[in-house]
Amino acid sequence: MGSSEAVPVGALDAALGVAFRDPGLREAAVTHRSFAFEQALDVTNERLEFLGDSVLGLIVTDMAYRSYPELAEGQLAKLRAAIVNMHALADVARDLGIGDLVLLGKGEEGSGGRDKASILADALEAIFGAVYLDRGLDVATELIERLFRPRMEAYVRGEGDRDFKTALQELASHRQRALPIYEVQESGPDHQKEFAATVSVAGERLGAGAGRTKKEAEQHAAREAYERLRGRVGGETSEEGRWSFPKSR
Numbered sequence: 001m002g003s004s005e006a007v008p009v010g011a012l013d014a015a016l017g018v019a020f021r022d023p024g025l026r027e028a029a030v031t032h033r034s035f036a037f038e039q040a041l042d043v044t045n046e047r048l049e050f051l052g053d054s055v056l057g058l059i060v061t062d063m064a065y066r067s068y069p070e071l072a073e074g075q076l077a078k079l080r081a082a083i084v085n086m087h088a089l090a091d092v093a094r095d096l097g098i099g100d101l102v103l104l105g106k107g108e109e110g111s112g113g114r115d116k117a118s119i120l121a122d123a124l125e126a127i128f129g130a131v132y133l134d135r136g137l138d139v140a141t142e143l144i145e146r147l148f149r150p151r152m153e154a155y156v157r158g159e160g161d162r163d164f165k166t167a168l169q170e171l172a173s174h175r176q177r178a179l180p181i182y183e184v185q186e187s188g189p190d191h192q193k194e195f196a197a198t199v200s201v202a203g204e205r206l207g208a209g210a211g212r213t214k215k216e217a218e219q220h221a222a223r224e225a226y227e228r229l230r231g232r233v234g235g236e237t238s239e240e241g242r243w244s245f246p247k248s249r
Helices: 009-014 024-027 033-038 048-065 073-083 085-095 105-108 115-136 137-156 166-173 214-233
Strands: 181-187 193-200 203-212
Touching: 009 024, 009 115, 024 115, 024 181, 048 073, 048 105, 048 137, 073 137, 085 115, 085 137, 105 137, 115 137, 166 193, 166 214, 181 214, 193 214, 203 214
Parallel strands: none
Antiparallel strands: 181 193, 193 203
């Protein structure tokens, strides 16, 4: 979708599974300031992003608090930080296809703004703010829990937003006395790039992965290599030992 086009009617609603009543809120939620500047508009998604940040924080905190009653305050804070951060929000936005719906100025469009983590994360928070204003707290809660509960549960299991590149580097340097080496290939048109990564340790290829960004592909490859290498050497890393959660209720 070009930066001069309006949001297709129903596109955002379909992506979210939520029907907006006020089309103005829908449009404002995905209006980046670069587009507003070029079109001489008074409305951007920045105020909605400010509101949505608080709505998201409240709902995720409540979900963590109720789901894991045995966690101490510090563990709850770490869990929330893992779920509510720019990169995690950008990943959710990519899953929903928000990048195709954001209204961007020509400069941001040309510089890859549709896949820029900061723009995607801000747009998603603005959308949450708009849903809260348009449909109320109950609908906003249902939406956010639907999107973030699987990620929270995955993180508690040791998956999700864990940095497997760092974990692999620590394990490889400790056990193999070698550092991981990544090779990445890209394919597809500029607006829909796909990346394929492989990672080797001490000359042996241990993992492969694919993704819409180089970082995502490398993380997937690192996870496969980490799990394979950990299976050989046995035991858990010190990082895993710091994350011991009870099962969700």
